[in-house]
Amino acid sequence: MSFNTRRALQLALIVAATAVLSACASKPKTPPRVADTGPPPRHDTQQPRHDQVPQGPIPGSEQDFVINIGDRVYFDFDSYAIRPDAQPVLAAQAAWLSRYGSVRVRIEGNCDERGTREYNLALGARRANAIRDFLVSRGVSTTRIATISYGKERPLDGGDGEDAWARNRNGHTAIVDGAR
Amino acid sequence: MNIKADFIGFCAACLLAFSPVLALAQNAPLPPTGAPPATPGAPGAPSGVVEIDQGVIQPLPIAIPAFSGPARGGDITQVVTADLERSGLFAPLNPATFIEKNLDLSLEPSFPAWKQISAQFLVYGAVTMAGDGRLKVDFRLYDVYSEKSLLGKTYTTTPENWRKLSHKIADDIYEQLTGQGGYFDTQIVFVAESGPKTARVKRLEIMDQDGANPSYLTDGSYLVMTPRFSPDSSNRQIIYMALRPTGSTVYLFDLNTNRQETVVRFPGMVFAPRFSPDGNHIAFSVEKNGNSDIYITDLRSRSSTRLTSDPSIDTSPSFSPDGGSIVFNSDRGGSPQLYVMNVDGSNVRRISYGGGRYTTPVWSPKGDYIAFTKQEGGDFHIGVMRADGSEERVLTSSYLDEGPSWAPNGRVLVFFRESPGGAVRLWTVDITGRVLKPAPFQGSGSDPAWSPLLN
Numbered sequence A: 001m002s003f004n005t006r007r008a009l010q011l012a013l014i015v016a017a018t019a020v021l022s023a024c025a026s027k028p029k030t031p032p033r034v035a036d037t038g039p040p041p042r043h044d045t046q047q048p049r050h051d052q053v054p055q056g057p058i059p060g061s062e063q064d065f066v067i068n069i070g071d072r073v074y075f076d077f078d079s080y081a082i083r084p085d086a087q088p089v090l091a092a093q094a095a096w097l098s099r100y101g102s103v104r105v106r107i108e109g110n111c112d113e114r115g116t117r118e119y120n121l122a123l124g125a126r127r128a129n130a131i132r133d134f135l136v137s138r139g140v141s142t143t144r145i146a147t148i149s150y151g152k153e154r155p156l157d158g159g160d161g162e163d164a165w166a167r168n169r170n171g172h173t174a175i176v177d178g179a180r
Numbered sequence B: 001m002n003i004k005a006d007f008i009g010f011c012a013a014c015l016l017a018f019s020p021v022l023a024l025a026q027n028a029p030l031p032p033t034g035a036p037p038a039t040p041g042a043p044g045a046p047s048g049v050v051e052i053d054q055g056v057i058q059p060l061p062i063a064i065p066a067f068s069g070p071a072r073g074g075d076i077t078q079v080v081t082a083d084l085e086r087s088g089l090f091a092p093l094n095p096a097t098f099i100e101k102n103l104d105l106s107l108e109p110s111f112p113a114w115k116q117i118s119a120q121f122l123v124y125g126a127v128t129m130a131g132d133g134r135l136k137v138d139f140r141l142y143d144v145y146s147e148k149s150l151l152g153k154t155y156t157t158t159p160e161n162w163r164k165l166s167h168k169i170a171d172d173i174y175e176q177l178t179g180q181g182g183y184f185d186t187q188i189v190f191v192a193e194s195g196p197k198t199a200r201v202k203r204l205e206i207m208d209q210d211g212a213n214p215s216y217l218t219d220g221s222y223l224v225m226t227p228r229f230s231p232d233s234s235n236r237q238i239i240y241m242a243l244r245p246t247g248s249t250v251y252l253f254d255l256n257t258n259r260q261e262t263v264v265r266f267p268g269m270v271f272a273p274r275f276s277p278d279g280n281h282i283a284f285s286v287e288k289n290g291n292s293d294i295y296i297t298d299l300r301s302r303s304s305t306r307l308t309s310d311p312s313i314d315t316s317p318s319f320s321p322d323g324g325s326i327v328f329n330s331d332r333g334g335s336p337q338l339y340v341m342n343v344d345g346s347n348v349r350r351i352s353y354g355g356g357r358y359t360t361p362v363w364s365p366k367g368d369y370i371a372f373t374k375q376e377g378g379d380f381h382i383g384v385m386r387a388d389g390s391e392e393r394v395l396t397s398s399y400l401d402e403g404p405s406w407a408p409n410g411r412v413l414v415f416f417r418e419s420p421g422g423a424v425r426l427w428t429v430d431i432t433g434r435v436l437k438p439a440p441f442q443g444s445g446s447d448p449a450w451s452p453l454l455n
Helices: A003-024 A033-037 A062-069 A087-099 A117-137 A162-168 B012-018 B073-086 B111-115 B159-178
Strands: A072-074 A104-110 A145-151 A170-177 B004-007 B060-063 B090-092 B121-129 B135-143 B148-157 B187-194 B201-208 B223-229 B237-244 B247-254 B259-262 B270-275 B281-288 B291-298 B304-306 B314-319 B325-330 B337-342 B357-363 B370-376 B379-385 B401-406 B412-418 B424-430 B436-438 B445-450
Touching (some): A062 A087, A062 A170, A087 A117, A104 A117, A117 A145, A117 A170, A117 B223, A117 B270, A117 B314, B073 B090, B073 B121, B073 B159, B121 B159, B135 B159, B187 B223, B187 B424, B201 B223, B201 B237, B247 B270, B270 B314, B291 B314, B325 B357, B337 B357, B370 B401, B379 B412, B401 B445, B412 B445
Parallel strands (some): A104 A145, B060 B090, B223 B445, B314 B357
Antiparallel strands (some): A072 A170, A104 A170, B004 B148, B121 B135, B135 B148, B187 B445, B237 B247, B270 B281, B281 B291, B291 B304, B314 B325, B357 B370, B370 B379, B401 B412, B412 B424, B424 B436
């Protein structure tokens, strides 16, 4: 199982759990987006509760983007070149963003810990910008894209060793708003 | 925080005649224990007694009996002793071995009694309460072998200031015996880290250099990094970077008022701020469309000037102590290396030519060295080199050593060391690399910055 897939499934589970919890809450003030757009709770039926959880991501939702498109691409050490394996992911991101034109994103550049803090902030900015340039070249308006570098401050993987470092060298396309 | 000092019994002529007794250089090894110094008054040696640049092979035995008087005497002695011991240059002797007791400031010590326990130096003092409730501390520093008084001073201060006073006494002794500036009456600001590595909470924290009086400056609601003191100790300012999902901010934090303000605004990220030696300017990096360049801002007019315009990473600027040059980090040659330029951005030249990747250059306040982080052979190192790149010396080595900051005397560095599990601690090392120690602070910390000597 690829790391991307695993993360996506983890997120999907969290989303599902959130939906169940919301359904159980006695006075949900503002139900999360998922519960809002999913089938209404049916407390009067005998069906098991898990059947009420949406079975797949709603098209145009953040989950749709994360699970079906992929919100993260990876980089080589001290490099901000878009790798061949990242290009189809970013092309799909661009297409998805074209389809859902109200979505705005923030691209977060991340680095492994095998570099010093300030250099990594600069390197992460290059990575975020490289992704932005790719999306823009595929027709996404610059006004919909913000960038930031987290340098080595927000690793996905707290471990040490090449596997962890490889996961931590990434660009994350985070949906800021506009998703369904 | 005023401490009044009076010199008493300070005999410059004695000192001139005396110095230097012990040049503890590699070519002048420590004399055998108990024997008198082999080469008193060696010509051409620096004015101090201890030649620290070459590295002390064996710390100097020093006797520091507890200062007399009911008020704080023992506490002050402990702080002075700990400071001197941590420097690695001095070996405070066990008070249980002391033969002469109840020293009297009005009398000379019994030198044979101190020679007998191999003390080379002797410090003793007395603490009394002045009529106005203030603390008065008299102390003397003696060279045991030449049987001469090297220093005598009186300090008067408020009782709650006793730790600061102790550090000043330790600085006096260190300065007298090494000929270098002291660094004990200082603070360290750093980033206190908590929580798992994937979701670290980072708060600015400040403490005395010996770990006392720790206190948080920010609440952890946003990421903080790279705090640096203004070299001008009179304005008590820190500059640092904050990082939020919405962007980065460079804050100027006033330690007198605990207030902060944003000092530079650019569309892209701003990071890596550092003060000029006069405290009136900051140099920093600005990111635009993914490219980072170095700018300088006048803190009074708030006008900014761009110093580099290269399609490479240019970051981590640090001023020379004369303010005329800036050393910085760039990957314009293909990998991160160190470069020096004039403060107007002209005359850029590369200075690092060893193997590996060089980052975080920091110019010594003395001007004689540039400290850096070096990545080579899978490890990270703290090192120093001359401003022209010569005489490179690697001082430390571990999974991750990073971010050196100079003590105000330019002879000791504080940095942080992160282990593979993610534990991150502050460490100190002297410029010879021989005195490498965890900083006297148990908590988790990174990005340390040493203050100038306090007023």
